[in-house]
Every structure is written in C-alpha cells, then in structure tokens.
Amino acid sequence: MATVRLSNISKTYPNGAKAVHPTSFDIADGELIVLVGPSGCGKSTLLRMVAGLEDITTGELSIGERIVNTLDPAERDIAMVFQNYALYPHMTVGKNMAYGLKNRGIDKATIAAKVDTAAQMLNLTEYLDRRPSQLSGGQRQRVAMGRAIVRDPALFLFDEPLSNLDAKLRNQMRIEIRALQRRLNTTAMYVTHDQVEAMTMADRIVVLNGGQVEQIGTPSEIYRAPASTFVASFMGAPPMNLIPAHYNGNGTVAVGSLSLPIARPADHKGEVVLGIRPEDATIGGTTPFKLDLIEELGANRLLHGTIDGNAFTVNAPNDDQPLATDLTLSLPNDTLHLFHGESGVRL
Amino acid sequence: MTDTTLSMPVQVAPRGRRIRLSVIGDHFVLILGALFMMAPIYMTLTTASHENLTIHREGLQFLFGGELLNNFDAAMFGQGGFSGEITGMSMLKNSLILGMGFALGKIVLSMMAAYAIVYFRLRFATFAFWVIFTTLLLPLEVRIVPSYEVITGLGLANTYTGLIVPLLASATGTFFFRQYFLSIPEELVEAARIDGAGPVKFFIDILVPLSRTMIAAIFIVMFVYGWNQYLWPTLITTDEGLYTLVRGIKQIRQSLAESNQIPAYGQAMALSIIAILPPVLIVVFLQNWFIKGLVESDK
Numbered sequence A: 001m002a003t004v005r006l007s008n009i010s011k012t013y014p015n016g017a018k019a020v021h022p023t024s025f026d027i028a029d030g031e032l033i034v035l036v037g038p039s040g041c042g043k044s045t046l047l048r049m050v051a052g053l054e055d056i057t058t059g060e061l062s063i064g065e066r067i068v069n070t071l072d073p074a075e076r077d078i079a080m081v082f083q084n085y086a087l088y089p090h091m092t093v094g095k096n097m098a099y100g101l102k103n104r105g106i107d108k109a110t111i112a113a114k115v116d117t118a119a120q121m122l123n124l125t126e127y128l129d130r131r132p133s134q135l136s137g138g139q140r141q142r143v144a145m146g147r148a149i150v151r152d153p154a155l156f157l158f159d160e161p162l163s164n165l166d167a168k169l170r171n172q173m174r175i176e177i178r179a180l181q182r183r184l185n186t187t188a189m190y191v192t193h194d195q196v197e198a199m200t201m202a203d204r205i206v207v208l209n210g211g212q213v214e215q216i217g218t219p220s221e222i223y224r225a226p227a228s229t230f231v232a233s234f235m236g237a238p239p240m241n242l243i244p245a246h247y248n249g250n251g252t253v254a255v256g257s258l259s260l261p262i263a264r265p266a267d268h269k270g271e272v273v274l275g276i277r278p279e280d281a282t283i284g285g286t287t288p289f290k291l292d293l294i295e296e297l298g299a300n301r302l303l304h305g306t307i308d309g310n311a312f313t314v315n316a317p318n319d320d321q322p323l324a325t326d327l328t329l330s331l332p333n334d335t336l337h338l339f340h341g342e343s344g345v346r347l
Numbered sequence B: 001m002t003d004t005t006l007s008m009p010v011q012v013a014p015r016g017r018r019i020r021l022s023v024i025g026d027h028f029v030l031i032l033g034a035l036f037m038m039a040p041i042y043m044t045l046t047t048a049s050h051e052n053l054t055i056h057r058e059g060l061q062f063l064f065g066g067e068l069l070n071n072f073d074a075a076m077f078g079q080g081g082f083s084g085e086i087t088g089m090s091m092l093k094n095s096l097i098l099g100m101g102f103a104l105g106k107i108v109l110s111m112m113a114a115y116a117i118v119y120f121r122l123r124f125a126t127f128a129f130w131v132i133f134t135t136l137l138l139p140l141e142v143r144i145v146p147s148y149e150v151i152t153g154l155g156l157a158n159t160y161t162g163l164i165v166p167l168l169a170s171a172t173g174t175f176f177f178r179q180y181f182l183s184i185p186e187e188l189v190e191a192a193r194i195d196g197a198g199p200v201k202f203f204i205d206i207l208v209p210l211s212r213t214m215i216a217a218i219f220i221v222m223f224v225y226g227w228n229q230y231l232w233p234t235l236i237t238t239d240e241g242l243y244t245l246v247r248g249i250k251q252i253r254q255s256l257a258e259s260n261q262i263p264a265y266g267q268a269m270a271l272s273i274i275a276i277l278p279p280v281l282i283v284v285f286l287q288n289w290f291i292k293g294l295v296e297s298d299k
C-alpha cells in the first residue's frame, strides 16, 4: 500500500525515439489507475519505467515515501503481471509463486503459508504441482496474479494482462482482478488498449496519445466530458460522432444548413467539431437523418447513416420496428460537446 | 464409396489392416540401409571371436568362432604396449575422460560465453560473437602445429588438460546456445529481475534448467566428437598411460606386429567393439532428449 507520484517523467529511447513526454500524476493509496491509449502511445514504456525495467530519462518517481529512480526492480516493492504471463516454464505453479520470496531469503514455512493463501484466493490449490504448460490460459494468468500477490507489494503493475484470453474469460478475469485488488487494497497501475476494460476497472483513467497525456479522470468524467476529440473518439463504444461545424457565438452551431442550439456558450468562434454520443441521440425530432445500415446488437441496434452528409451513428433501443430510410433525430442540447476545430481541445 | 474404404481399416482393425505397397518399399530400403551399416559391425564382432592365426591366414570371418570371450578378456585386461602398462580398461577410462571432459567443458564454456553475449550490454558483443564464430573456420586440424607448440611449451603434453583444452576452443556450442537464448522471451528475464534474481541466480535457476534439452543435445554431439578424436591425442600423448581407445587400437596391433609376432587381430577387433559402444549407448539412451533439444521449444 502506497501512494505513487510521477513528476515530469519522460522517456527518450537510445535511438532518439521520444516515447513518453514529461508526465505528472499521483496515484492514491489503494487506487487502480488504468493507462489507456492506442498502440505505440507509450503505455508500456511508462509502466516499465515505474517497474524499473526501463531507465527514466528525466523526472522523479516515488513509491511510498521513497524516490526509486535508481533502484532495481526487485527493490521497488512492486509486482508485475505480464501479457504473456512470463511464468517460469520449468517450475511448478507453487515454485513459480515462491521464487521471488525465496530470493528474498524468506524462510520456507512462511513462503509455503503465503503460497497456500494466494492459491486459495485464486482457486489454484489443486494445480500447485503442475507446470504452466499443463494449465489453460486463464489459469496461467491466475498463477501470474498469484506470483504478484504473494510478494505483498506496495504496487501492482499490469501490462495488458488479459489480451491473450478469449472475450468471455476476459470479462470474468477483469472482474476477478478488480475484486482482488479492492480486497487487498493495493495500489495498482493497469495498462490496456481496450477502452471497455479501462472504463470498467479504473478508479481513474489516464488517456495517452503519442506519448502525451490527453486526459486524467474518473471513467464518468472521461465519458461525460472528454477533454479532446481524441479522447472522445477513443473512449466509448461505439465512439462519439464527430461532425465539423461552425460556431458564431450566438448560441447555435451550424452543421451545413442545420442549426443546433447549444446549452452553454463557448468562447471560441469559428470552426469547431461537434460531438454527440450515439446513445444520446434519439429517434424522432427535428434533425433529418438518412439511414444507411442497421447493426443488430440484441437489446440495442446501431443505426448508421448521415446527417447533412456527415457520417453519424445512433445507438437506439431495439423495438423490432421497421425503420424508414429518412428519419428525424432529436439531439438534446445538453448532450452536445464542442471541440476546437484545429486543436481538438474541448471548449 | 471413398468414405467406406477409408473408414474400413479402422473399424475392422487390427486383423484387416492392409499394408500398402509403398510401406513395403520404404521398409525394404530402410532395412537394406540398416544391414549395410550394420554389416561391418557384425563382421568385427565375428572376427573378434577367432584366433589371431585364423584371422591372419583367412582374413575377416563371417561366422562366430569360440574365442570371443578370450579375446575380449585379453583386450580389456591384458597388458599391452611397450611398457606393458596399458590395458583396454585404462584406455576406456582415458576415452571417457576425454569425451566427458570435452563435452562438459564445451557446454560450460559456451553457455557462459553465450550468456554474456546475449544478456549483458557488452560493448562489441556482436563483434565478439562473430570473432568467436570465425573459429569455426579454424578447427584443430588447421592450427595443430601452433597448438602443439603452445601445449608442449606450457608443459602440458601428456596431461589430460593438454589433451582436452585445445579441443575446447571452437564456436559451435556458443552459437547454438546463443540462438537458443535469443529465443527465450524477454518477459521471462524481466519477471526474474522483478523476482530479485541477479545474474548468477538467473543463470542457474532459470537459464540452465530451461536449456536442459539443449544441453543434452549438445552433450551427445560433443561427447561423440571428443570420443572419436584421433589426430590430436596421437600427437599430444606419447605416454602410453594416456592412450585413448581410438588411438590404442592401432597401437596394440602395431606394437605387436613390430615384435615379429602375429598381430593381435582378435583383440583389436574386440577393442573396436568396445570403442563403438559408449557413443551408441549415449545416443540410444539420450535420443529423446536429443530430439527434444532440436525441435521442442518448451517456453
């Protein structure tokens, strides 16, 4: 249990690649922070710097009260779960979990007790004598979790731990990891590129793009008030509709020939991007919508079409009614998001 | 139709199993090849069961005679050589020392070299690797004269050290271990770092056990290679007490022949059989490991 503080942490690889620009944030005691972003945005790099597997180019990192910049991974009081599990193939499950403790010189009885407790927690007791190759993917992932738990670390680090599992197992493990982390009340940093994982697991989310933090906030902050068009389109499934528009400061935005009132004036006049979540638009209203394609999702259906020539998706409850191709939508003005036309920053 | 014919043999098996012509052909070729390879060994064995005089007069024998045990006994326990010091047993011991020493030395050296090259950020690591690699172009036979000079200069002629060490210097093992280490996932190394395994612990706790099939495979190849060495032992061991089997066989025949007696053909043949056995046994018993080392990736 510890707070973690990143101050102006940045990373430049020896080949000159700037993977992470100076980044600062704190992780509160017991909090689970999810780093999310597209491939290559520097999530792993940031996590690995915290783990001590990658040197920190500039900035200061503290875990608990200690500044750990120059400490070895083993001395940082962390545990990491890898995407490919990274279990020792030649050791049994029990030995895999015990190895780190053994290296710390902890006596055998204590190790055995800790391994047993962890195994029980993870339903692994009957597998303790098996090799990793004799386990399923989900079980292996549990062993990796167990290896992290027995160390009783100040900080858990997860690098896409679920991306090798199938969708169903992923949902289940997601819940298990979250419950376990809550129960142990251990601070955690979790990397994923899956925004559903991010939304469901995080206390707070850090959205990264090209090595830069786009937004830090709780899942609902990120969902309700995305800080940029990048965040708006990255978080949420299906993503937010983004339509180029014009704002002349008089309380309405113009999309082509349409004019939509907005709830709150913005202090930028000119080109803007108008954002509307697919689930905020409802059928029946004043905005003409041309329907091209219906995607059935069961309880809901996605209506893909255009508003004044701009691609637009509506997520509507599935009432099994046939729909005409020319519909009207209502876009409640308090659900409209405005972003700067060039920088993409929220207005 | 096709379905029934295909499933028939499975259902009616085992009595109705049909042997296809191509299988017969394959086996014919294999059996012929095996016979061809085995025939010399068989003839060595049959010849070893006759008296020297018979062999001297009639050449190689195709049928077993009654002297097999006598010849083996004489070969293994009879005193031979100028000094009368060498027995088959002493040569067997020397051969084992050479084979084992060579194989183990090679594995230890090359594993550590590969470890350094792959896992440590050495300057010029790649360069060092290629320098080691080029020694493949310089087998002992090429550098035998300078090697001899150096070893005798160091006073290591007629020692096990002088016998084994010069043979160790080559890159094959390093190359195989390097390739193997490169295939071990980076995350495993990182997990071990987080688990607090330092360089020595990582090597002993993780790398060596992971490489065990590789080690076994290389052990087999190297043991057989060391066992079969002829030129270098001939050159560097003049002391009969250090003779290996492979060179001793010839020596026995020669020394006896020079003393105006009938060469001890029977004993020489018996020794040949003894010399063949250990490599064969090792390959037979370790072949599972050997194949695993070549094909399996247990990662």
Ligand SMILES: Nc1ncnc2c1ncn2[C@@H]1O[C@H](COP(=O)(O)OP(=O)(O)OP(=O)(O)O)[C@@H](O)[C@H]1O
Pocket (backbone or CB within 6 Å): A013, A014, A015, A017, A018, A019, A037, A038, A039, A040, A041, A042, A043, A044, A045, A046, A193
């Ligand atoms: N060892 C390295 N040397 C040089 N550049 C690197 C190195 N590792 C990563 N990079 C670069 O740094 C950037 C960030 O990489 P990183 O692995 O952190 O991405 P990521 O967000 O984890 O992506 P993914 O979701 O695909 O895992 C990438 O542009 C990558 O090319």
Ligand SMILES: [Mg+2]
Pocket (backbone or CB within 6 Å): A043, A044, A045
């Ligand atoms: Mg990554």
